[in-house]
Amino acid sequence: MATTWRTRSRIRARREAYALGWSHGHWFGRCExxxxxxxxxxxxxxxxxxxxxxxxxxxxxxxxxxxxxxxKAIATxxxxxxxxxxxxxxxxxxxxxxxLVLDGMNMPVDKVxxxxxxxxxxxxxxxxxxxxxxITAGIAPHxxxxxxxxxxxxxxxxxxxxxxxxYLPLGxxxxxxxxxxxxxxxxxxxxxxxxxxxxxxSLFERTIPMIAHRKLYISGxxxxxxxxxxxxxxxxxxxxxxxxxxxxxxxNANRIVINSHRAPDDESYNMNRARIQAVSPNPRTFEISAxxxxxxxxxxxxxxxxxxxxVEVVTYDSPEDMANxxxxxxxxxxxxxxxxxxxxxxxxxxxxxxxxxxQLFDLAMSP
Amino acid sequence: xxxxxxxxxxxRGRAAAFRSGWMEGWRLxxxxxxxxxxxxxxxxxxxxxxxxxxxxxxxxxxxxxxALQANVAEVVLVGNEQVRFQAEQLKPDAVxxxxxxHLFAKDYLEQIDAVRRMGIKTAVWFVDDPxxxxxxxxxxxxxxxxxxxxxxxxxLYQSIGCAQAHHLPLAAxxxxxxxxxxxxxxxxxxxxxxxxxxxxIALFDQxxxxxxxxxxxxxxxxxxxxxxxxxxxxxxxxxxxxVPESARYYNGAKIVINLHRTPGxxxxxxxxxxxxxxxxxxxTFDMSAxxxxxxxxxxxxxxExxxxxxxxxxxxxxxxxxDRIDYYLSHDEERLKIAARGYRRxxxxxxxxxxxxxxxxxxxxx
Numbered sequence: 001m002a003t004t005w006r007t008r009s010r011i012r013a014r015r016e017a018y019a020l021g022w023s024h025g026h027w028f029g030r031c032e033x034x035x036x037x038x039x040x041x042x043x044x045x046x047x048x049x050x051x052x053x054x055x056x057x058x059x060x061x062x063x064x065x066x067x068x069x070x071x072k073a074i075a076t077x078x079x080x081x082x083x084x085x086x087x088x089x090x091x092x093x094x095x096x097x098x099x100l101v102l103d104g105m106n107m108p109v110d111k112v113x114x115x116x117x118x119x120x121x122x123x124x125x126x127x128x129x130x131x132x133x134x135i136t137a138g139i140a141p142h143x144x145x146x147x148x149x150x151x152x153x154x155x156x157x158x159x160x161x162x163x164x165x166x167y168l169p170l171g172x173x174x175x176x177x178x179x180x181x182x183x184x185x186x187x188x189x190x191x192x193x194x195x196x197x198x199x200x201x202s203l204f205e206r207t208i209p210m211i212a213h214r215k216l217y218i219s220g221x222x223x224x225x226x227x228x229x230x231x232x233x234x235x236x237x238x239x240x241x242x243x244x245x246x247x248x249x250x251x252n253a254n255r256i257v258i259n260s261h262r263a264p265d266d267e268s269y270n271m272n273r274a275r276i277q278a279v280s281p282n283p284r285t286f287e288i289s290a291x292x293x294x295x296x297x298x299x300x301x302x303x304x305x306x307x308x309x310x311v312e313v314v315t316y317d318s319p320e321d322m323a324n325x326x327x328x329x330x331x332x333x334x335x336x337x338x339x340x341x342x343x344x345x346x347x348x349x350x351x352x353x354x355x356x357x358x359q360l361f362d363l364a365m366s367p
Numbered sequence: 368x369x370x371x372x373x374x375x376x377x378x379r380g381r382a383a384a385f386r387s388g389w390m391e392g393w394r395l396x397x398x399x400x401x402x403x404x405x406x407x408x409x410x411x412x413x414x415x416x417x418x419x420x421x422x423x424x425x426x427x428x429x430x431x432x433x434a435l436q437a438n439v440a441e442v443v444l445v446g447n448e449q450v451r452f453q454a455e456q457l458k459p460d461a462v463x464x465x466x467x468x469h470l471f472a473k474d475y476l477e478q479i480d481a482v483r484r485m486g487i488k489t490a491v492w493f494v495d496d497p498x499x500x501x502x503x504x505x506x507x508x509x510x511x512x513x514x515x516x517x518x519x520x521x522x523l524y525q526s527i528g529c530a531q532a533h534h535l536p537l538a539a540x541x542x543x544x545x546x547x548x549x550x551x552x553x554x555x556x557x558x559x560x561x562x563x564x565x566x567x568i569a570l571f572d573q574x575x576x577x578x579x580x581x582x583x584x585x586x587x588x589x590x591x592x593x594x595x596x597x598x599x600x601x602x603x604x605x606x607x608x609x610v611p612e613s614a615r616y617y618n619g620a621k622i623v624i625n626l627h628r629t630p631g632x633x634x635x636x637x638x639x640x641x642x643x644x645x646x647x648x649x650x651t652f653d654m655s656a657x658x659x660x661x662x663x664x665x666x667x668x669x670x671e672x673x674x675x676x677x678x679x680x681x682x683x684x685x686x687x688x689x690d691r692i693d694y695y696l697s698h699d700e701e702r703l704k705i706a707a708r709g710y711r712r713x714x715x716x717x718x719x720x721x722x723x724x725x726x727x728x729x730x731x732x733x
Contacts, residue, residue, distance in 0.1 A: 021392060025390060026392035030396040032396075
């Protein structure tokens, strides 16, 4: 008797495992097809780019890696240097067509001036606007072209005397952010990854009680700011930045990923005396959708330029709205998948570093 | 201790089940994504009436008929004994015959001649070339237009005076061959469906010792001519399988093997002139239409229709075949991706809709 029971339960367990594997595999198969269809073909331009890394190490190193690898794919020659090297000397010998500096906090401006004096075009791409504008204000005017991921910073740099200022958000590097099968143990319903800025604290103070019956995961700094932190610490992971691969695995493992933009007037690590507002979506917006999951995001003004709300991502305008929509999509799996898939497709088609850097080349190299 | 061991076995069993579920789900998910991306063929129906005379090849007839219905205002399916009668009644713009080689009415050539005299365009599409050239060279001159799936035969028909001889490759009928979930009984690692022609017997005799302990399906007649018949008897379906069943076996297999029959003079063939073969068989399209990895021998036309190594793969001899089977059975991801790309190519380019559009253009039905 016991054996039959065991055999039967074993058969059932295997059948269930097969069905689960099937549904996961089916999803990733669809993602793969969408991704293949969307990814633009890369063409190497006859261009020699000298890329100056942030020189900051983690958490900037993945960004440096993404940019330099993409540059190699779309330019015929790439010279990579870091800000502490004798950049003008290297530039004088290598004679690149363009020097691209990322972030630029560690790049001495006299080196920029020396490279510029060689007749080499210089461009900088700011990655933390508007939160460090007190510092970037002193950097931007030394470059021929200024790229910022925050549209509201355009007038700010223009008024500083920069002639060529462009809006260029960060993108995704598909090898880092992509649909892939996460560990079974990480699977859950809703996740948020990011530091507990105060606007996020007040958001989650109100939403958590409404969604606590779901499997949640929150990770980032300062989450002990939550008044009932002790009650919720079971699903809060108080670690700083995770590797992109780990973050992406979390995104993949959760059916809904929350995005909440930092308030531009938050006092934590904010060097924005000019009080420039933030209207552009954060880099995380692209990373979440690149992972093939449903993104539930608050609505920065520029979001519509990048995703169609309700079609490629879902937006919320209050904690209640967020809780309701999360519940809706957790109980309407087919709809959730369609939106996630369209978000993935759009991201791979329009928001990879290949697209961004091609645009940067067009703008920086135009007469 | 025993309980612990049992728990480990069960966990492994579940992991293996999850894995095989994952692969099957991935395959069908990828194919679904590919299918959704391909826009339905656009274009107006051509204002014409066409009679179609089928050969009785289930999937091909269905594919052609559906494609004609999508592209021509009026299509009438006509049995080969009624061609003249129906043409007189309906006054079509064209009569299109598939093959016309096997089991057609005795007077059907006279009927075609009569139709032609009525000023109606007549066309035939040969799909058994070059194995039946003894017959087709006699049939071809009776038509205004001759289409053949076998590239090498175009010059044969031209040489006997057919001014309008064209190469038109076959295609996949997605109503019959498509990615679909199948029952466990259709699952296998390696699958071959087809008659045991001598070259196939020779190949399988060589690989039988490798196959004998594996999860294999072979279906078709005449396999008892194998020397190592004993080794394959366990998994042989002697009576063969009907066409819709073969689609299920292709779907259930990890690898499908394709081996073209040899064109030369042999008891199986009616090709006394020993006309060579360059083109691929219909199965090539059928297999790739199912989203399964295909290993095939190479005909010279293959590389124009599929990217070898990326959309399917080829083998040169028995040893090479075994190496590749081993490789693809242990590289699941690569196998799945090649199969998916093969499906994409087939779905995008090797459809009856495109073939029929080409044919209608040549017939001047616009």
